[in-house]
Amino acid sequence: MTLRDKLVKISAQKNVIKSLVQRNLSDKYIGSTIGIFWAVLNPLLIMCAINFVFTQIMPTRISNFPLFILSALLAWSFFANSLSEAAVSIKNNSAVLNQFVIMNEAIPLSVVLANFVNFLVGFIGLLPVFILCNTRIINSLALLPLVLLLHFVFTLGISLMVSIGNLYYKDLAQLLNIGLMFLFWLTPIFYPLESISKGHQVIMIANPATCYTLLYRAILYNGSKGDSVMWLFAFGFSLASIWLGHYIFTKKEKDALKQI
């Protein structure tokens, strides 16, 4: 099945996917008093905490340090949460797959979508803060949807891989968490890329998460259009990730599903 066929089939099941996303979101927020507003409140509280630590306790030279971090951190948590949830998603939803005629991809897709919705809500909530602190960024905001799209596609591709991989290698979910932690510090989230020696910068740039982080930061913090090399990387990683994810998933799902 080609990627195009699959997209057609998935769009035919959009109602089902919508329900799965709703189910995922209710998992997160049901019973809480303010519900989805946590998605906005959470980054705001983080911002306050960072502000306190890095202006009072350990001042840095970087101006607007909370915004510097948040511009990258939100996107990172979307990426990391999606992956760790997607890894166990098929296993946890085996009963659902057994009962309903649902495409197997719909399960990791709904996980990523739910996290994306969550991310977007928080993001939109914080956008006024970004703009107020740095009005220059208005000019570059037009590029934001494109980064979001590329980042989403990239995350989805990786999620497809880990969701199916975890059925074969039960250790994957554990390893993934450690890997994500390592990757977190390899990504210039808490520090600017320039603060690192040239030799190490190569490693950083080879890390696929770096290009998205730098693009988010360029648009939201610097108000620039971002490095064109980074854009190239971002396109490249997205396409590679979604194609590879689709390829592995299609190839392995038949056998993998017999495992559950």
Next chain:
Amino acid sequence: MNAVSLRGVGLKYRIDFKEDNKIFPEDFWALQGVTLDIPRGESVCIIGDNGAGKTTLLKIIAGMFKPDTGSVFINGTIAPLLNIGAGFHAELTGKENIYLISSLFGLAKHAIKSRFNDIVEFAALGRFINAPVKSYSQGMYMRLAFAIAIHIEPDILLIDDIFAVGDLYAQRKCIDRMLKLKEKGKSIILVTHNLEIAKRFCSRGVLLKDGKVVQDGGIREVCSYYLETVGDKRGIAMLQKDSLGVIFNNGKLSFSFGQDTITAGLGGYISILSAGNQHCSFQADWLLRKRDDSKIVVEGTMWHLPLSQVWEIYFDNDAGVIDCVIEMNIRQACVIDEFTACIMLRDEYRQWFNPFINGCFETSDLREEIFWQCADKQIPAVNFIGLNAPGGPSSQLPSIAFIDEVYTDTKLLEVHNTNQVFMARALQSRIINPDAQSLSLESGKSTLFHLKIMVGNKRLLTHRLQNFPKLMLPKIIQGKDDTVLLHAYNDKMIHLYWRGAKITAGKGFKTSFYYQGKEYQSSDAFWMIHRVSAARLSVYIRWPGLPIQQIWDFKIAGNNTITCQVRLVILEDTVIRNNEFRVMFSADYRGWFTSSESGDTGEDITGQDFKSTLMKNDLLHILGLTSSGQDNAALPAVLIHDASRPPKFNSLERKLDWNATVFADASGNTELANHLYFMSIDSKESINYFKGSYLAGDFSITIGTEPDLKGYIIEKRGVELSSCLAPSVRKRSTIENGPYIFIFDRGNGRIKHRNEEITSAFGLYTSVYSKGHNNQGQWYVSLDASWEIIASRKDSLLLRGTWPYIPLVQVWEVKNKTNGFIWDVEMEIFESTTIIKQQANIMLSGIYNHWRAADNMSGSFPDSYAVSRWDILYARDEIDRLSAGIKQQGQGADILPGLSFSCFSGPGGITATVENTNRIFKSRKLGFESINATDKQKLAEGKYHYFHGEIMLGDCS
């Protein structure tokens, strides 16, 4: 056009074998070369052993598995019911989950909306539809899951043995719904182990074995081929002689005669009731011990009980007779309540017979009941029962008779009509409760049943059965010292004997009640023995067409005591009036005694219906009777003890104080049947019962000598008084006002002057007529409510009562006043309801013989009381004051002061009434009633003024 088309489908699993820490992966083919075409609208059953690949095949059709070889073509939408209940979100409400699950099935929002009401109705969850699913019981959860799944209306429905899970309710509804889908031309692909259900739904069967299609054809051929070919397997065996055939299949027997299978449903099986759980013989591992042409011996080890069964099945020397000898082999001691051997037969059997009577099943088609209906409770204890099938046009089914050669006192043979799921008639041999309580069985072997099943021509069978002795055993239980309780089955009587003398007379123990204006008595009912053993006799009593049943449970409790509990089983909400339990004693009993008084019922009465004696103290519940016979023929004294505790209004166990009354009765034209009744009467006119089970009476009867029993009563009295006064049992509080005392006692007020009580029966009470519950107008009395004492001061009481069934709270304030009491009542309605009439009443001692109203009308109370009617002596609007007094009439007239009862609530709409009550209460009643509204209007929630009045005592002329 094919809905499903499979071409050479194969599917393999990779299985990792671990040996010596090395892994040897091997391919295992769950399905191989399956080619199958299912046209649209056809119902197909896939049959096969466990592991034959049935579920895998369904999963391939559902699209969950992609085949490793071959191809699958599906035409239409599919709803797989393979893992029903999956996908629910526990935190969401039932309603939200309906939307969630339906959309997972692929339904669009408007489609869900259009069937939402059907789903809710089907699931029958009531208010719970708006509660989170996590608060559901397992049954509710499954019902909702079923309801959603079967409303999807797919083109192809895949079902994986859902009859194994879910309760009978869900099964039946599911079956109905599946039949409907079938009518609509949908395809159903069913996997089940229940061949009977398969035969009902499907016209075509596909037999799978080791992943390959072995046979594909008509369902009947495939089923019988399956049964025959798997014969070499453990747990399945066949016997055939002439036209009679038996198939044993893992704890179930099916019989066939010629071409016809005569069994239906589960066929023949044994069920064992232990600790409330039913264990059936097919819930066991079966092994073939011995098998030849004429005999099978099989042994089954029960899964959940420490016992095994050995069945020996063989053909008798007589033609057409199959013997089944069933032996229990108990490995370790265990507790068993009941053993039943049951054979389910086809519903073409419409007539039953036993040595004495025969009859037809109530309706030719089976009732839509979930519970099994007993064909006729009147069948006496007999040694054989049988069924006939009146000749149908298509086939002539043979008659069948069922004989149990192992006959014990506690065994019963019965005919039942089963439910819609089984669609069968059942012949049963039950061993009920072989000891007083549950039987604790020691380890060892015992033969419990030896069933002879005779099949053949009706005339031949009847002829042969005539050689069997007719047996009918009355059930007797006997205690030490020759106390005997005898139950005569056909006459529907239970009598008590002591050393050969009959203590009870007439109908013995008897109940009666009024339902929808008609009186019903236990002697009109159908009786069935519920439990019987050496020291226990329990009878189950049913009135045809009534939602009311009773269970009487007699036990011999040693020391010449028999206990009796009467339990009411209400099948739907209902109103019962004058619920009575009576014991009719021999006319020789004339004297009576309680702890504080004694008396005589007098000579036999003639020309009068009956004479009643009311004990002064009706709280003690203990009454003794002595006989007046000659010394040598004298009946022993008996003591009747009503062990009912005071009512608990907040629970379902609803009882009222039973007045101990002695009635002597001359029942007119029949002989000199001058019986003495011990009778307990619900002091209420009518009682509203919800569906459920209620303990309506709890008695014991002790036999002994008079001095012994009197001693016992006095000893008991102390115990009883203290329990009466325990605050948790009785909410009671008192205020004193000079010589007058006001006592509040759980919903009624009593007034005493020195030690004499002015009030009687209910005393001061309120009563409202409401349509609040069930939309049937009914009186709700303050005695029904649950009361709490809010404040208890020296000169005032503040009380609050919450009514059951209707959303009503009343607050009473009773205050001292010079020579009297002020009585204020406020009511609060916390949910809009209809209150049509409201009353404030006072019931006075029968000593009062004169009344007067504010308009100077006056009159006397009659000396006698009507049997059950209350006489209205006076009723007039706009009167605010009533009084009662005692006209000088010799001595004792000044014991009680005059009383006046005033109502300040006015000005309009209030009616004052003076009434004379009936013989049970023997009281005078003064009351004020106001009518609120026509019955269509509802009172809004809020506080209302109810009654404001005073009771003045002293000289009221």
